[in-house]
Each structure stands twice: as C-alpha cells, then as structure tokens.
Amino acid sequence: MAAGSTYTPIATTTIGSTTASYTFSSIPSTYTDLVLICSGYGASVDGNVFVCQVNGDTGTNYSTTRLSGNGTTASSGRRTSVTRAFLSDASGLPNSSSQISNYIVNFMNYSNTTTYKTIISRANVASGTYPATEALVNLWRNTAAINEIKVFPDPSENFAAGFTLTLYGIAAA
Amino acid sequence: MANTFELIASSTVGSGGASSIDFTSIPSTYTDLAIYLSARQSRSELVSNTRIEFNGSSANLSCRYLQGTGSAAVSSSSASYLFAASPANTATANTFGNSFIYIPNYAGSTYKSVSWDAVTETNATGAEAYLVAGLWSNTAAITSVKLLSLSSDNFMQYSTAYLYGVKNA
Numbered sequence: 548m549a550a551g552s553t554y555t556p557i558a559t560t561t562i563g564s565t566t567a568s569y570t571f572s573s574i575p576s577t578y579t580d581l582v583l584i585c586s587g588y589g590a591s592v593d594g595n596v597f598v599c600q601v602n603g604d605t606g607t608n609y610s611t612t613r614l615s616g617n618g619t620t621a622s623s624g625r626r627t628s629v630t631r632a633f634l635s636d637a638s639g640l641p642n643s644s645s646q647i648s649n650y651i652v653n654f655m656n657y658s659n660t661t662t663y664k665t666i667i668s669r670a671n672v673a674s675g676t677y678p679a680t681e682a683l684v685n686l687w688r689n690t691a692a693i694n695e696i697k698v699f700p701d702p703s704e705n706f707a708a709g710f711t712l713t714l715y716g717i718a719a720a
Numbered sequence: 721m722a723n724t725f726e727l728i729a730s731s732t733v734g735s736g737g738a739s740s741i742d743f744t745s746i747p748s749t750y751t752d753l754a755i756y757l758s759a760r761q762s763r764s765e766l767v768s769n770t771r772i773e774f775n776g777s778s779a780n781l782s783c784r785y786l787q788g789t790g791s792a793a794v795s796s797s798s799a800s801y802l803f804a805a806s807p808a809n810t811a812t813a814n815t816f817g818n819s820f821i822y823i824p825n826y827a828g829s830t831y832k833s834v835s836w837d838a839v840t841e842t843n844a845t846g847a848e849a850y851l852v853a854g855l856w857s858n859t860a861a862i863t864s865v866k867l868l869s870l871s872s873d874n875f876m877q878y879s880t881a882y883l884y885g886v887k888n889a
Contacts, residue, residue: 617795669851680784
C-alpha cells in the first residue's frame with residue numbers, strides 16, 4: 548500500500564440504517580489504483596459472503612480464486628463465469644456486533660481501457676459461525692475503466708448500522 | 721479531499737535489542753491505523769512469533785490464521801493471542817520478516833477487527849507466510865499499541881516499525 552501524498556479518500560460512508568447494498572458512483576479516472584476498506588457486520592442473517600459488481604455489470608463476467616483458512620483447515624477454491632466478484636467466500640459476514648469483520652480490497656490499474664481488471668481482496672472474520680482469513684483474486688473480463696462499484700452481502704442480507712466503507716485513490720504520480 | 725496517509729510515529733531497535741516496540745498516545749483523529757513492521761527476534765530458532773497488544777492489555781485477543789511453510793498450508797487459531805511470524809536468530813543472517821497490520825475504525829466504540837499479513841522469507845527452510853484475521857473484543861478506542869515476542873524474546877537491532885494514520889476525509 549502506497550504511503551505519502553497519493554492516498555486520497557474518494558468517498559466514505561457509515562451505514563446509518565440497515566441497507567442491502569452500497570454503490571460508489573462517478574469514480575474519477577485520475578488515480579492509478581483503488582483501495583476499498585470495509586468493516587462491520589450484517590444486520591440479521593449469519594454467513595453471507597461479501598461481493599461486488601462494477602459498472603453495473605451483472606453478467607457472468609467475473610471469476611475468482613481464493614486461499615482461505617478457517618482456524619482448522621486451509622483450503623482453496625475457484626469460481627468461473629459468475630455474476631459478481633467475491634471479496635470473501637469461505638468466510639461469512641457475521642451478524643453480531645461482537646464479531647466485527649474487515650475487508651481490504653485493491654482494484655488494480657482500474658482506469659485503463661485496454662486490459663481486463665484484477666481485484667484482490669483480504670477478508671478477515673476472526674470469530675462467528677463462519678470465520679476465516681482469506682486472500683482472493685478476482686478478474687472482471689472487461690476493458691472498460693471502472694467508474695462504479697456496488698458492494699453487497701450475498702445472497703441476501705443487509706449491512707448493519709455502523710458498517711463503514713471507504714474508497715481511496717492511489718496515484719502513481 | 722485531503723491526502724490522508726500520515727506517519728504518526730516510528731521506532732528502530734538499537735544495539736542490545738528491545739523486548740517490545742511501543743506506540744503510545746495515539747491520537748483519535750484518524751479513521752484507521754496501518755503498521756509496517758520489519759523484525760527479527762533473538763530466539764534461537766528459525767522462526768518466532770510477534771504478537772500485539774492494545775492499550776496495555778493482553779486480554780480479549782484472538783485470531784485465526786492461514787500459514788504457509790513452503791511445503792504445506794495449514795490453518796489454526798488462538799483464543800488468547802493475536803500474532804504472526806517473524807524470523808528468529810538462527811534464520812539466514814540479515815533477514816528480517818515483514819508485516820502489514822491494518823486496524824479499521826480503531827477509535828470507534830465497536831470491537832476492533834484486525835488484518836495482519838506477514839512473511840519471513842529466508843531462502844531456506846523455516847520460512848513462513850501468514851494471513852491473519854484478528855479481533856480485540858473491546859470497545860475502547862485504541863490509544864497504544866505494543867508489539868512483542870510471543871516467546872518473551874527480544875526484537876533484534878535494526879528491527880523497525882512505522883505507525884500510520886489513515887483518514888477517510
């Protein structure tokens with residue numbers, strides 16, 4: 548993660564009441580990479596995964612490979628031609644304030660218009676019903692610049708009030 | 721918006737080593753904390769573990785980790801400590817392990833969730849990689865951070881730690 552004068556907050560929110568999703572829109576193309584920091588828990592349902600879609604794309608244009616450890620077993624898995632990028636997979640978003648999770652997500656070279664986009668996520672759920680620490684790499688098979696990111700629990704859950712999401716831009720120069 | 725990844729404090733271990741690296745009086749004016757640690761421990765082993773404490777308390781810490789040894793991947797947990805690996809004194813000379821520790825919402829009133837990545841590459845056996853999910857089950861704002869050896873050894877000379885504050889506005 549770059550330090551210094553180029554780590555700039557683009558947008559931030561703290562969920563005020565239970566919300567099914569949050570969308571960062573009109574993301575400027577003036578940075579080199581994006582970093583998304585999220586932390587909190589779900590409102591009611593235990594164990595949803597945490598996912599995102601970019602530029603409103605709900606097609607089967609995403610794939611993911613994960614490395615996970617749940618405190619007992621190390622595992623790896625892959626999903627191909629799926630409809631969202633997985634920011635967590637083996638771990639489940641907890642539904643209790645005593646089981647805070649965090650996610651650190653890097654969108655690499657997000658504004659170029661010539662390559663498919665890579666999304667790397669570190670998911671951390673230390674306790675709860677579905678704990679795990681994970682590293683996940685996602686591919687969005689589209690050359691468009693990313694200008695919108697929608698994040699949500701999947702398949703069906705709300706963010707609890709207090710869930711925080713911040714998008715930072717990192718500029719190479 | 722302002723640029724907001726700022727150095728709060730740093731520490732370099734001097735000759736003779738140090739039993740801990742301490743950051744105190746951490747201001748509550750940031751959103752998240754990030755710690756970059758480069759460390760080697762005095763224990764007479766290839767690898768030792770570095771653990772973390774907050775606000776002078778060793779209680780209510782836990783973690784789940786994924787560990788790669790170069791020949792296997794395993795996962796385990798601790799209900800008492802939050803830690804990851806560092807090279808120790810019989811590892812390849814001059815090798816220091818790197819850690820990146822991230823603590824979102826450190827000044828908030830919820831439990832504190834921690835992300836910790838660590839590597840101890842030494843061009844030899846005994847090198848490890850760690851991914852760690854940590855939790856401090858305490859609602860207090862974090863005002864101090866202590867890094868120390870899980871086996872009560874010392875950090876060796878030239879170990880360094882940098883504490884950054886990240887603001888979301």
